Amino acid sequence: MELHGGNILGADVAKSGAATFRAVNPSTGQELDPVFHEATEAEAARTLDLAEEAFAAYRSQPAEAIAKFLEAIAAGLEALGQELIARAHAETALPEARLLSERGRTVTQLRMFAALVCEGSWVDARIDRADPGRTPVPKPDLRRMLVPIGPVVVFGASNFPLAFSICGGDTASAFAAGNPVVAKAHPAHPGTSELAARVIQKAVRDCGLPMGIFSMVQGAKPDLSLSLVRHPSTRAVGFTGSLQAGRALFDAAAQRPSPIPVFAEMGSINPIFVLPHALKERGAELAQSLAKSVTLGVGQFCTKPGLVVGLGDASLDTFRQTLGSLIGATAPGIMLYAGIAARYGSSFSKRCGTRDVQLVSSTSAAPGISKTQAQAAVFATQAQSFLQNAELREEQFGPSTLVVACGSGEELEQVAHSLDGQLTVTVHATEQDLKEHAGLLDILREKTGRLLFGGVPTGVEVAPAMHHGGPYPATTDSRFTSVGTAAILRFVRPLCYQDAPQDYLPLELKDENSRGIWRLVDGEWTRAAITSIAPART
């Protein structure tokens, strides 16, 4: 498939703007074909006008049609085969094996939402039947379910060119809920984005859905992103990326005449607390798994563990040295694009020069190092220095981690207290550790969306019980996840029908419950039709 380099506006391709750019291969520094056209202001506005127009028809689709559409996108991605993988590799330097696995995750997500929509209980249907004989006032018939919120703007992430980009979890969950999507491609992988967007565009057409439910715009300027957030038809925003960019989108959304929710997943330092007994028992093993987790994908994961906290003793010294040796021995990796590597490089240098912070070990730069190569590193410091330097609590996006030695259980708790909100907190602890540090666990639980006992936080399972979110600044809204089936809850709102005629009600709320979904009827969860339930008290 030859890339056209344009923006996708529903059924059309638009490239009316003068500003263009090219993708760059981070492994070689070479520019790639073709030229991509940044969306103009008018093109960006048009995507949301189309979405608004298409919303009414899309939100009325039966669940089966939406599921078929999600399945068609999944099949279309797979059908692209090597073409998609090769382009994604050229644009991101992510290895083929990783991209294959990411594609697997992406199609799994699409199919998971298709299954969720087919099953149907996610709408949280609640029915309180009328009681016309109630005094002093009759009780009305109330039927409530979740309905789509409206056009959703999705910002592609640089670090997951498939699973958190054009056809990633945000798009899949927004579509599943019945919303149109306008996707903004990340400028580091415009070709991968176009391929994915054209798969969606074709799926919309093949499924006979209104073409306006999907558009994709290219571009790198913040103004373009902000204009999408500010468009009056935009009802919600999904974003994965930096704190700075995520906060800018959040602020723009909050300042709208009519504010809208922004679900920005902005990463965190994902601390690992290694308690003394566990460290003695499994320090060597932990160093192995941690070294892999820190350097996985050149450290470019939201859940990369960027902080390891323990009690400063001989075991921690050994652990730190082992971790240093392992990470120092890894091959230098190529980061996603020059900008991200430059930011990592400068934060690496800054940390090297930070008072009371030691560089334990780092990978040697290869000769002729490209400007996208990153040195993996282990830094170390003491609790008091960590507590006094807020910069050490900020995310360093790349293959590095910081080991903090505490002088006491009290300092462990102080370090825990000092942390911002996190996507994950991991505790390595024996039963005895958990007993001896119950207070620490109480603190950590309030800081995070996911609390791991053992293991490493990278590798976010796509599952109903997953929560990939956390208190600010991990995300802008700790109440929602961007991974797993619950991600659909970001893009819906409840609608309550009072005394509606059966004919007018959606299938999910009619007496007969033809879809057989779980519903809360008069306070009891049931899959039964209403005729088969004992009538309400009269």
Add this chain to the structure above:
Amino acid sequence: MELHGGNILGADVAKSGAATFRAVNPSTGQELDPVFHEATEAEAARTLDLAEEAFAAYRSQPAEAIAKFLEAIAAGLEALGQELIARAHAETALPEARLLSERGRTVTQLRMFAALVCEGSWVDARIDRADPGRTPVPKPDLRRMLVPIGPVVVFGASNFPLAFSICGGDTASAFAAGNPVVAKAHPAHPGTSELAARVIQKAVRDCGLPMGIFSMVQGAKPDLSLSLVRHPSTRAVGFTGSLQAGRALFDAAAQRPSPIPVFAEMGSINPIFVLPHALKERGAELAQSLAKSVTLGVGQFCTKPGLVVGLGDASLDTFRQTLGSLIGATAPGIMLYAGIAARYGSSFSKRCGTRDVQLVSSTSAAPGISKTQAQAAVFATQAQSFLQNAELREEQFGPSTLVVACGSGEELEQVAHSLDGQLTVTVHATEQDLKEHAGLLDILREKTGRLLFGGVPTGVEVAPAMHHGGPYPATTDSRFTSVGTAAILRFVRPLCYQDAPQDYLPLELKDENSRGIWRLVDGEWTRAAITSIAPART
């Protein structure tokens, strides 16, 4: 009980500030005893420091302890008997019968949340069991449930001195979820607020809970409210009141270094669309019920119908005249306080002078009218005037409504399109009307949180299926309700435990499911313990 006029800071009473005020009886204009002390900046900050300290202990309480606490508040309110009703009447001019019914609603809410917490399934527990044999990577054990978000600031509303104030739905749902509450009393009913707050304070003590979980501050200055929202320990805000005040709180929350959610319910005009066949069939009956709904509680309800839209024909003329006669014949009512009556009065005068708007009828002012008396009114205009004048789409808080005559079905849709977000939209329609105006219904559904078929929007049922919320500006967050059991979802966030030892897990997530709650286990809803479920695929 003699009122102390102080602020309640956990176990203590504080009145260190120099600024004081008194309640005013809106029926007489007389000041009431005692003097109330506005909370100082230090006192306000102290409430949230106490809440933060108490949070860890409160969030670990068993469900039964929280339920017992909510029940104790309900019983305490009832035990106040006539004292509470008399003070509320003196401060608000609301009739005794209404206040008795509001107290009933308030204790019902508290008991409803107690029952919800005891039953326990509201935590939306989800368990995905481990599959250690999965390739290429083992599947972890994931267990997710909703946990309290942290200290909640609740702003008492003027129009519900009990049900949406100190011990109203916001407080009940925040406590039920496991959060401390700092309540800001509405300055129009400080004595009622103190009585309710002291009931809560006593319930905290009697139940042996940490005293810091509840505080109540008095005051009227916006700076006090903003300081509560800006305090770093505040994690969420509940508010019912005006658009201007709600938006100010929302903006302050969004501009925090760490933004927090604000659930501001700011009212709406609650349009009633009367379609032609229904109007012919039941116009007279509708005029009766609508006249009552508009003037109920002197029009001081968030759900007061402030707009009636129909096709301009002889039936609508008759209906408008009937409605005018009925409303014109009602006795002038006393509003909650002078400020609210003054705002109503000036908006009434302005509307009387608005071009192309006719005053159909209004109650005559009684001789020697007090400055809190309100003239109930029916205004009328044409669709084109309504479309051209945005002010006519704004809430007029008080006993008035506006009848808009449309020239065609198309104009009906234009009027619907022009509306902002609403708490409620009501449609009076026969089967034939619904068929002939399907497009109108599609528009209206997107504008509202509750869609009524017949009836009037006042009288918000407290029930699981209720949704009292709606697109902005009805509320700041259309995804949440402030009435009904789902209101608890505002003050929680998911927390996911990965590979946690059984001993460490909360009851709701342990295998045995000793509480017998509904859980999503490996994708299936069940109340069974995990040992009795077939093991996951290995």
